[in-house]
Amino acid sequence: MYKQARPHQKRRKRAGAEVREEGLAAARALLLEGGPGAVTLAAVGQRLGMSHANVLHHFGSAAALQSALMGSMINDLTTALDDVVRLLKTDAAAPRTVADMVFDAFDKGGAGPLAAWIVLSGDVQQLEPVREAVRALVAAIVGQAKDEGAPDRVRLAVLMMAVTAFGDAVIGPHVRDMLNQQDDAMRDLIARILPLFLLPGGIPPALPPAPSDGAE
Incomplete structure (x- = not known):
């Protein structure tokens, strides 16, 4: 008997400034935990429950994210x-x-x-x-x-x-x-x-x- 799939959790909408602030906090935690190589758009997105594309939208590029950090x-x-x-x-x-x-x-x-x-x-x-x-x-x-x-x-x-x-x-x-x-x-x-x-x-x-x- 197959288990019924759980409905996707509705993601909370966040303002751009809030996303950037939370993204920088996540990036800092990644830097301290795993070094510079751990600071990626995908890893930040995973921490925030956001897609890679969404994080990219707010920071522009991985280099811009790292520079902002x-x-x-x-x-x-x-x-x-x-x-x-x-x-x-x-x-x-x-x-x-x-x-x-x-x-x-x-x-x-x-x-x-x-x-x-x-x-x-x-x-x-x-x-x-x-x-x-x-x-x-x-x-x-x-x-x-x-x-x-x-x-x-x-x-x-x-x-x-x-x-x-x-x-x-x-x-x-x-x-x-x-x-x-x-x-x-x-x-x-x-x-x-x-x-x-x-x-x-x-x-x-x-x-x-x-x-x-x-x-x-």
Whole structure:
């Protein structure tokens, strides 16, 4: 005896802006779960209960969907950095609080996989909006130090924190597992190191450049 086929569920009509918002949320989840290769129109459509053609109608192309996702996630990253700046301007935040906010932006916010995707695609101009946010972060931290050498040290501190947060988001879980370390091991390490950059003489001066082969 054959089972009676279930009637197709009536799909809810959604406005274009709503579809784009839901589509970007689905694309972000796919990126975090499976990497850039998982972000396809068909996969997004499946998440939304829509056809490939319908998703295509709202985004124009797979490349346009991916570009919109990059823009959305970069906006979230700059907002997260702005939040750190506002915190630093109103309160001498604990180093661990600053580390957690930056690491969360790269990890939970997805900026780590996003940055890897952008760099591997060669479209590094997509990162340009982050420039001013990073400069503002440096200025906010410099505001907590009083000596002339602070700006140079703080730039190094932000470099260390950002690159470490990026690496921790992309490959950190695997390396921590190899070394039997806790999930927050890098955050804790950065929080302990960061105050050194705010103290005069807290870190050694930069080494002079190595001489060229023709140097005497």
